[in-house]
Amino acid sequence: MGKKSSIYDIAQKLGITASTVSRALRDHSNISDEVKRKVNEVAKELNYKRNTIAVNLKQGNTRTIGVVIPQLNRHFFSSAINGIEEAASEAGYNVIICQTRNDVTQEKKAVQMLSESVVDGFIISVVTDVSDYAHFRTLQDQGIPVVFFDRYPMSDEFVRISIDDFSASREAVMHLASKGRTRIFHFAGDASVSIWHERTRGYCSAMQELGIEIAPGWIFKNTLNLEAGMRAAEMMIATHNIPEAIFSSSDHPLLGAMSAFKKQGFRIPEDIAVVGYGNEIFTPFTEPSMSTVDQHSYEMGKQAFTHLLRSMEGTDVPRQIVLPHELIVRESSFLPGC
Amino acid sequence: MGKKSSIYDIAQKLGITASTVSRALRDHSNISDEVKRKVNEVAKELNYKRNTIAVNLKQGNTRTIGVVIPQLNRHFFSSAINGIEEAASEAGYNVIICQTRNDVTQEKKAVQMLSESVVDGFIISVVTDVSDYAHFRTLQDQGIPVVFFDRYPMSDEFVRISIDDFSASREAVMHLASKGRTRIFHFAGDASVSIWHERTRGYCSAMQELGIEIAPGWIFKNTLNLEAGMRAAEMMIATHNIPEAIFSSSDHPLLGAMSAFKKQGFRIPEDIAVVGYGNEIFTPFTEPSMSTVDQHSYEMGKQAFTHLLRSMEGTDVPRQIVLPHELIVRESSFLPGC
DNA sequence: TTTCTTTATGCAATCGATTGCATAAAGAAA
DNA sequence: TTTCTTTATGCAATCGATTGCATAAAGAAA
Numbered sequence: 095m096g097k098k099s100s101i102y103d104i105a106q107k108l109g110i111t112a113s114t115v116s117r118a119l120r121d122h123s124n125i126s127d128e129v130k131r132k133v134n135e136v137a138k139e140l141n142y143k144r145n146t147i148a149v150n151l152k153q154g155n156t157r158t159i160g161v162v163i164p165q166l167n168r169h170f171f172s173s174a175i176n177g178i179e180e181a182a183s184e185a186g187y188n189v190i191i192c193q194t195r196n197d198v199t200q201e202k203k204a205v206q207m208l209s210e211s212v213v214d215g216f217i218i219s220v221v222t223d224v225s226d227y228a229h230f231r232t233l234q235d236q237g238i239p240v241v242f243f244d245r246y247p248m249s250d251e252f253v254r255i256s257i258d259d260f261s262a263s264r265e266a267v268m269h270l271a272s273k274g275r276t277r278i279f280h281f282a283g284d285a286s287v288s289i290w291h292e293r294t295r296g297y298c299s300a301m302q303e304l305g306i307e308i309a310p311g312w313i314f315k316n317t318l319n320l321e322a323g324m325r326a327a328e329m330m331i332a333t334h335n336i337p338e339a340i341f342s343s344s345d346h347p348l349l350g351a352m353s354a355f356k357k358q359g360f361r362i363p364e365d366i367a368v369v370g371y372g373n374e375i376f377t378p379f380t381e382p383s384m385s386t387v388d389q390h391s392y393e394m395g396k397q398a399f400t401h402l403l404r405s406m407e408g409t410d411v412p413r414q415i416v417l418p419h420e421l422i423v424r425e426s427s428f429l430p431g432c
Numbered sequence: 433m434g435k436k437s438s439i440y441d442i443a444q445k446l447g448i449t450a451s452t453v454s455r456a457l458r459d460h461s462n463i464s465d466e467v468k469r470k471v472n473e474v475a476k477e478l479n480y481k482r483n484t485i486a487v488n489l490k491q492g493n494t495r496t497i498g499v500v501i502p503q504l505n506r507h508f509f510s511s512a513i514n515g516i517e518e519a520a521s522e523a524g525y526n527v528i529i530c531q532t533r534n535d536v537t538q539e540k541k542a543v544q545m546l547s548e549s550v551v552d553g554f555i556i557s558v559v560t561d562v563s564d565y566a567h568f569r570t571l572q573d574q575g576i577p578v579v580f581f582d583r584y585p586m587s588d589e590f591v592r593i594s595i596d597d598f599s600a601s602r603e604a605v606m607h608l609a610s611k612g613r614t615r616i617f618h619f620a621g622d623a624s625v626s627i628w629h630e631r632t633r634g635y636c637s638a639m640q641e642l643g644i645e646i647a648p649g650w651i652f653k654n655t656l657n658l659e660a661g662m663r664a665a666e667m668m669i670a671t672h673n674i675p676e677a678i679f680s681s682s683d684h685p686l687l688g689a690m691s692a693f694k695k696q697g698f699r700i701p702e703d704i705a706v707v708g709y710g711n712e713i714f715t716p717f718t719e720p721s722m723s724t725v726d727q728h729s730y731e732m733g734k735q736a737f738t739h740l741l742r743s744m745e746g747t748d749v750p751r752q753i754v755l756p757h758e759l760i761v762r763e764s765s766f767l768p769g770c
Numbered sequence: 771t772t773t774c775t776t777t778a779t780g781c782a783a784t785c786g787a788t789t790g791c792a793t794a795a796a797g798a799a800a
Numbered sequence: 801t802t803t804c805t806t807t808a809t810g811c812a813a814t815c816g817a818t819t820g821c822a823t824a825a826a827g828a829a830a
Contacts, residue, residue, distance in 0.1 A: 098549075098574070100815095100816055100817080101816070101817065102816075102817095110779075110780085111779070111780050111781080112780095112816085112817075112818090113779075113780065113781080113782095113817090113818075113819075114778085114779055114780075115817095116816090116817060116818060116819085117779090117818090117819090120818090124777075124778060124779080125778070125779080126777080126778060126779090129778080129779085141570075141573065141574065143547060143548045143549065143574070144548045144549075144816090144817085145489075145548065145549045145815090145816050145817070146548045146549045146550045147485055147488045147489045147494065147549050147550075147815085147816080147817095148489055148549075148785090148815075148816035148817045148818090149816080149817060149818080150485045150785095151483075151485045151486055151489050151784095151785050151786070151787095151815090151816080151817080152784075152785050152816085152817055152818050152819090153785085153817095153818085154785070156485065158528070165514075166510055166513060166514045166517065167507075167510055167511055167514050169505075169713075172504055172505055172510035173505055175504060175529075176503075176504045176505050176531070179504065179529060179530070179531055180531070183530065183531070183542075188528045188530075188546075188550065189528065189529055190496070190526045190527065190528055191513075191517060191527055191529055192517070192521065192526075193514070193517055193518070193521070204521075208526075209481060210481045210482045210483065210484045211436075211481065211482075211483045211484045211485050211486075211786090212484045212485075212526065232479075235479065236436070236479065236481070349717060375507075375712075375713055375714055376713060376714040376717045379687060379714045379717055379718050380717050380719075381718075381719040438785090438786055438787080439786070439787065440786075440787095448809075448810085449809070449810050449811080450786085450787075450788090450810095451787090451788075451789075451809075451810065451811080451812095452808085452809055452810075453787095454786090454787060454788060454789085455788090455789090455809090458788090462807075462808060462809080463808070463809085464807080464808060464809090467808080467809085482786090482787085483785090483786050483787070485785085485786080485787095486785075486786035486787045486788090486815090487786080487787060487788080488815095489785090489786080489787080489814095489815050489816070489817095490786085490787055490788050490789090490814075490815050491787095491788085491815085492815070549816090
């Protein structure tokens with residue numbers, strides 16, 4: 095109990111100076127073995143702990159990175175953080191997490207606060223807003239490295255790491271088309287966010303290439319959660335606007351839609367084949383199990399840290415890193431091709 | 433770009449001292465409005481950022497807490513951290529996360545490292561090991577507050593917050609018994625971890641009270657993941673040792689078991705009723721949906737921080753905090769009572 | 771013995787910000 | 801004019817650890 099002890103306490107007890115103690119504790123070659131032994135002995139006796147803050151102040155860094163994400167309770171994010179944390183701890187870095195709860199104000203506050211010599215670098219997935227990058231530019235100006243992942247600002251000036259959402263979405267649509275489906279509907283997200291924009295763009299591109307005209311009522315905007323998906327499906331049923339397939343920008347709404355369709359006797363995949371996005375943890379367990387696009391979130395997290403580390407060490411890093419994705423075909427779209 | 437600016441740079445530029453600048457920036461009442469205005473102007477001009485490390489060193493704290501958990505990619509933990517992070521950010525605290533990957537060595541390393549003036553307090557869920565608390569005692573000795581949650585050391589000397597696993601498990605078993613089931617099997621975890629121990633104890637207690645003798649082959653030890661659950665079910669089928677119900681200490685093995693049973697034509701819940709534990713995110717989406725015990729993980733995280741904060745502020749905190757649990761009855765055990 | 775080299779330790783400045791105390795300047799009271 | 805009070809600012813120590821440079825002591829070489 096009592097007060098924490100410092101190197102001065104050890105020095106005083108041994109009648110030597112703090113510099114010697116400091117060097118002894120760090121096993122500096124100039125210090126005699128005899129002194130090292132005594133210093134370590136007294137350090138243990140006084141329950142000495144190195145004061146990391148003081149070291150950080152002297153060293154000018156914190157060996158801590160900040161992770162700023164919209165929310166933690168999505169499999170994608172918790173899994174990415176898992177990867178970040180693993181890579182970081184291996185490199186001797188700590189990870190501070192800030193959730194923005196999809197609120198730009200909170201994002202700005204978090205970035206501002208962590209940039210006050212709290213972290214050496216950032217890994218960020220931006221909030222649902224596209225226009226205001228001033229707080230990120232400030233980081234660049236101060237020379238604080240930043241790596242964006244998944245949701246990145248739509249501007250070339252930042253380093254970003256993601257999968258190729260456009261191609262992955264095209265692939266998903268092509269997969270559905272290869273099963274003979276043409277009335278392929280789409281659940282879209284807010285187009286001001288890079289990833290939703292890209293996924294919808296991929297859908298449109300594939301449809302165009304297939305020569306299928308997207309009729310009005312095929313694309314459902316801002317359909318990102320379970321309830322929205324359920325309502326969308328109910329609306330389709332009510333208006334007799336039944337798809338042969340759905341490509342959804344997220345797994346969650348599909349869950350709601352599948353439930354609504356099954357309740358009305360539609361068979362999946364026979365009547366309606368579906369592919370989601372995100373490989374959420376529940377997708378293997380739905381009935382039928384859900385086809386989906388996997389983003390290798392854990393791997394993305396790991397690589398985000400690796401690139402940030404390089405950037406913090408002063409090495410140049412490519413502006414844009416694209417990781418491989420994977421279309422996981424499960425029962426919800428498992429049909430003989432034609 | 434260039435070097436970061438400090439209060440000395442501002443002071444020099446204005447021909448005043450750093451003390452005045454420091455006070456002006458913090459809006460101290462002794463400083464004239466004129467000087468404050470000028471200081472803030474120059475601060476903006478030089479892109480000045482407060483150096484948190486220096487402040488921390490002076491203040492003797494970091495306004496950061498450490499969260500040490502076995503793994504991040506479990507709904508329970510990511511959700512609890514969600515709660516911790518929310519409460520912490522409200523109180524102006526940062527959260528550093530360390531995963532121990534169920535390895536005591538890593539746990540010790542994390543605690544040791546963070547205790548070197550990196551964090552002001554800890555929220556910990558311990559690793560699968562029960563005997564070695566030296567690293568936690570060291571924290572107590574140094575006067576660093578710690579709150580354990582969910583998995584706590586089995587010793588009265590620490591502050592812990594959890595649900596009443598014993599009662600929750602009893603309740604789950606009683607619920608199955610109320611449906612007329614007597615051959616109630618149990619998937620157990622490693623008994624050296626408090627929570628698994630308590631859950632198995634709850635199962636045994638309920639069975640005893642019901643007057644049902646637990647025959648050999650009813651309890652499956654160390655059955656905590658999907659594969660183990662699947663293998664357990666296959667073994668039951670192979671040995672014609674079929675239960676009427678299963679109470680599992682975790683949702684994951686039940687998922688495997690349900691799948692194995694369904695494959696062999698057993699109906700759930702008609703033939704075998706099951707209740708899991710943890711309210712994992714997939715439980716509403718299995719078919720049939722899975723009954724389970726909810727631990728209010730988000731709330732537990734929030735409260736863990738609240739108690740830690742009190743403890744850090746020097747207020748006394750009760751040694752043991754028990755939160756309410758909830759038995760969520762879904763289709764997998766939804767049967768008329770008798 | 772004198773000079774040089776090696777070894778081990780200490781001196782003092784430094785990283786930025788904070789803060790108790792001192793004090794100059796200005797104004798008020800006598 | 802002198803003394804007292806108020807206002808605004810500066811001085812200097814401090815939080816712990818690090819590190820370039822200086823130097824004393826011991827041993828080696830001449």
